Each structure stands twice: as C-alpha cells, then as structure tokens.
Amino acid sequence: MKQLNVGVIGTGWCGGIRAIACAKSGHVDQLHIAETNLERLSEMESLVTPTSATTDWLEIVANPEIDAVMISATPETLHYPMAKAALESGKHVLLEKPISITLDEADELIELAESADLKFTIGYSQRFNNKQSLIKRSIADGTLGDPVSVLVSRHISRSLGAKIGNRIKLSPAAMEATHDIDFALWCLEPRRPVRVYSQSAYGVRKETVGLADTQMIVITMDDGVVVTVGAGMNLPPIYKNAATTWIEFIGTEGAVFVDDSHKDILVQTMERGVEFPLSTMPGEYVGEMYAGPMERETTHFVEAVLFDRPVMVQPRLARLTMEVYLAADLSAESNQVVELPLDRADVERLLAAATG
Ligand SMILES: NC(=O)c1ccc[n+]([C@@H]2O[C@H](COP(=O)([O-])OP(=O)(O)OC[C@H]3O[C@@H](n4cnc5c(N)ncnc54)[C@H](O)[C@@H]3O)[C@@H](O)[C@H]2O)c1
Numbered sequence: 001m002k003q004l005n006v007g008v009i010g011t012g013w014c015g016g017i018r019a020i021a022c023a024k025s026g027h028v029d030q031l032h033i034a035e036t037n038l039e040r041l042s043e044m045e046s047l048v049t050p051t052s053a054t055t056d057w058l059e060i061v062a063n064p065e066i067d068a069v070m071i072s073a074t075p076e077t078l079h080y081p082m083a084k085a086a087l088e089s090g091k092h093v094l095l096e097k098p099i100s101i102t103l104d105e106a107d108e109l110i111e112l113a114e115s116a117d118l119k120f121t122i123g124y125s126q127r128f129n130n131k132q133s134l135i136k137r138s139i140a141d142g143t144l145g146d147p148v149s150v151l152v153s154r155h156i157s158r159s160l161g162a163k164i165g166n167r168i169k170l171s172p173a174a175m176e177a178t179h180d181i182d183f184a185l186w187c188l189e190p191r192r193p194v195r196v197y198s199q200s201a202y203g204v205r206k207e208t209v210g211l212a213d214t215q216m217i218v219i220t221m222d223d224g225v226v227v228t229v230g231a232g233m234n235l236p237p238i239y240k241n242a243a244t245t246w247i248e249f250i251g252t253e254g255a256v257f258v259d260d261s262h263k264d265i266l267v268q269t270m271e272r273g274v275e276f277p278l279s280t281m282p283g284e285y286v287g288e289m290y291a292g293p294m295e296r297e298t299t300h301f302v303e304a305v306l307f308d309r310p311v312m313v314q315p316r317l318a319r320l321t322m323e324v325y326l327a328a329d330l331s332a333e334s335n336q337v338v339e340l341p342l343d344r345a346d347v348e349r350l351l352a353a354a355t356g
Pocket of ligand 1: 009010011012013014015034035036037040055056057072073074075076078096097098123124125126281282
C-alpha cells in the first residue's frame with residue numbers, strides 16, 4: 001500500500017492535533033515533528049512516537065524522505081518563510097491560516113506551488129465542519145434557490161483572544177472572521193466580492209493587547225448578495241478555547257440556519273460548575289473519536305497528496321479571503337467603504353502598522 005511521509009512544524013494546539021491525526025492514519029508511514037518548545041516536543045514524542053523529533057524546522061525541509069509538510073507554527077509571520085522553504089524543497093504543504101502576512105507573499109507561494117505542481121492548501125477547517133457542509137450542499141443542489149444574504153456571528157473566549165493578540169497584532173477579521181469569509185466566498189463561487197465596509201468595537205482587549213474585541217464586516221458580492229460577518233474575541237471563560245457560532249444563509253427559495261454554539265452538550269461538576277465541552281473550532285480527541293473538523297481536514301490533505309486529488313481549499317481563494325479581510329481592516333481604520341481589488345499602497349501602510 002502506498003503511504004506518505006509527513007513532517008509537522010510547530011506541534012502546539014493545532015499542530016499537535018495534526019500530528020496525532022497523522023500518527024493514527026494508515027496512509028502515513030513516517031511522521032517527523034519540529035517544535036521549539038522542549039516540554040511540548042517531549043510531550044508530543046510520547047504521544048506520537050515520531051520517526052524523528054527536532055527543534056530545527058529546517059531539518060524537516062531538508063529531509064528528502066519527507067513528501068508533505070504541515071506548518072502550524074506561530075507567530076503567523078513564520079508561515080511565509082516556512083511554506084516557501086518547504087515548497088522550494090519540493091514538499092506538498094498544508095499551511096494554517098493566514099496564508100501569509102502580505103498579498104505579495106501569498107502570490108509568491110501560490111506561484112511556487114503551481115509551477116512545481118505541488119499540493120498547497122490553507123487550514124480553513126470550518127470547510128470540514130459537518131454542520132456547515134449542509135449549507136454548501138443546500139446552495140450547490142439548488143435547495144436555497146439564488147443566494148440573497150449571509151449572516152455569521154462567531155465569538156471566541158477571551159483567553160484564546162489573548163493568546164492570539166499577544167503573539168501578533170492581526171485583527172479579528174484576519175484571525176477569526178477569515179474562516180467565515182472563506183466559507184461564504186466558497187459557497188458563493190463564482191461570484192466575486194466587490195465592496196467591503198467594516199467597523200471595529202473596542203472593549204477589554206484595548207488595554208491588554210491594543211486590538212478590537214469585535215469586528216463587524218459587510219461584504220457585497222458582484223451580483224448584490226450581501227455577506228455580514230461579526231467576529232468577537234472577548235467571551236468570558238466558559239470553556240478553554242471555546243467558540244460559539246450562528247449562521248444564516250438565505251436564498252430565494254429557502255434558508256438554512258446553523259446553530260454551532262455547542263450548547264447541546266452540558267457537563268456539570270462540583271469542582272467547575274457548568275461547562276460546555278467540545279466547543280473549540282478545530283475540535284478535539286475524545287478517546288479514540290474526534291469531535292470537530294481538523295482531523296478530517298488533515299487526512300483529506302494526506303489523501304489529496306497520496307492519490308493526486310484536488311485539495312478542497314484552493315490557495316487562490318485563500319488569497320481572495322485575505323484581500324477581503326485586509327479591505328475590512330482598511331475600512332475599519334478609515335470609516336470608508338473599500339472597493340476591491342485593493343489599492344496596494346493602502347495595504348502596505350496597514351500591514352506596516354500591524355506588524356510593527
Ligand atoms: N483552523 C483552526 O480552527 C485554527 C484554530 C486555531 C489556530 N489556527 C491557526 O493555526 C496556527 C497555530 O495556532 P495554535 O493555536 O496551534 O498555536 P500554538 O501557539 O498553540 O502552537 C504553535 C507552536 O509552534 C511552535 N513554534 C514556534 N516557532 C517554531 C519554530 N521555529 N519551529 C518549530 N515550532 C515552532 C511553538 O512552540 C508552539 O508550540 C495559527 O497560525 C492559527 O492561525 C487554526
């Protein structure tokens with residue numbers, strides 16, 4: 001049986017899930033991991049017994065036996081140099097979102113992958129969320145008729161918001177709404193976004209990380225469909241890394257409402273009171289079972305490489321998603337409507353401020 005040799009760079013929260021998914025997959029032979037946190041490296045070694053474990057990610061890129069690399073390291077400024085090096089070494093790449101920090105970097109990575117005929121995909125895990133997949137099907141099979149409007153409200157816990165905000169000054173649009181922008185653009189293809197308006201609201205995160213608590217974004221598509229995404233990062237700690245989401249997709253012939261607020265499972269204990277478990281965006285292992293989208297996303301990539309199938313998340317759409325969230329940030333900063341495609345000088349000024 002054909003099998004793949006995989007390297008995972010950065011085995012924190014998401015990279016840890018990806019490495020365990022690879023270790024469990026019958027399609028993966030060798031598993032190599034790179035992680036700079038020694039404690040986490042040793043923990044992962046005992047969890048997945050990898051073929052090799054290193055603190056130097058360049059060893060993964062240089063290893064000729066490795067076919068595919070999953071890049072889950074933070075901060076997000078590492079995504080571009082790591083993906084570039086992996087693609088230049090002829091490896092297929094699954095890269096966590098965001099694809100890069102700048103549009104030029106994204107263009108370069110896409111060009112590298114296409115010219116070398118390598119699979120390149122971005123970790124937009126919500127495409128593999130089983131509840132959201134029903135929306136995609138309802139549009140594709142005509143159940144909803146012509147799409148009219150989309151509304152998504154997504155909030156994560158403030159502890160997770162602080163983890164993100166302490167490592168990189170990217171907005172809720174770039175780090176959270178990005179999942180919903182990607183999903184909406186994918187469902188609405190071949191429509192293209194033409195106009196974006198956004199406002200940021202500041203609360204508890206202003207003092208701590210200097211970023212907005214919530215960002216509201218309105219995107220107009222070229223046929224007039226309107227997508228509204230609200231993304232917040234300041235929920236009180238009901239559960240570590242919790243996310244709660246409500247989605248409405250409205251068409252001329254029907255509507256789909258998705259409640260992904262995770263209130264369907266409740267655990268009460270004397271020690272911690274009421275909790276809503278299994279409420280993270282990537283999901284988690286529950287014994288041998290996986291509850292959530294990230295394991296399936298990981299094995300989808302492995303199978304795409306092994307059997308030469310298309311990846312579900314095409315990097316050109318991830319690049320368009322990036323253009324939309326950059327437009328949202330420009331709009332929130334200027335209080336103006338921003339037309340697409342973007343003015344590159346405006347984008348460079350915005351990114352210089354964000355990455356400091
Ligand atoms: N798809 C999703 O649902 C989802 C959810 C959360 C995060 N993410 C994305 O996944 C990425 C990872 O997020 P996370 O929460 O797992 O982060 P994390 O901080 O938990 O893990 C990152 C790991 O990378 C390691 N690292 C840092 N520099 C390294 C280097 N040079 N070489 C090797 N390892 C290195 C860190 O020690 C850490 O363990 C982020 O870019 C984020 O945007 C996606």
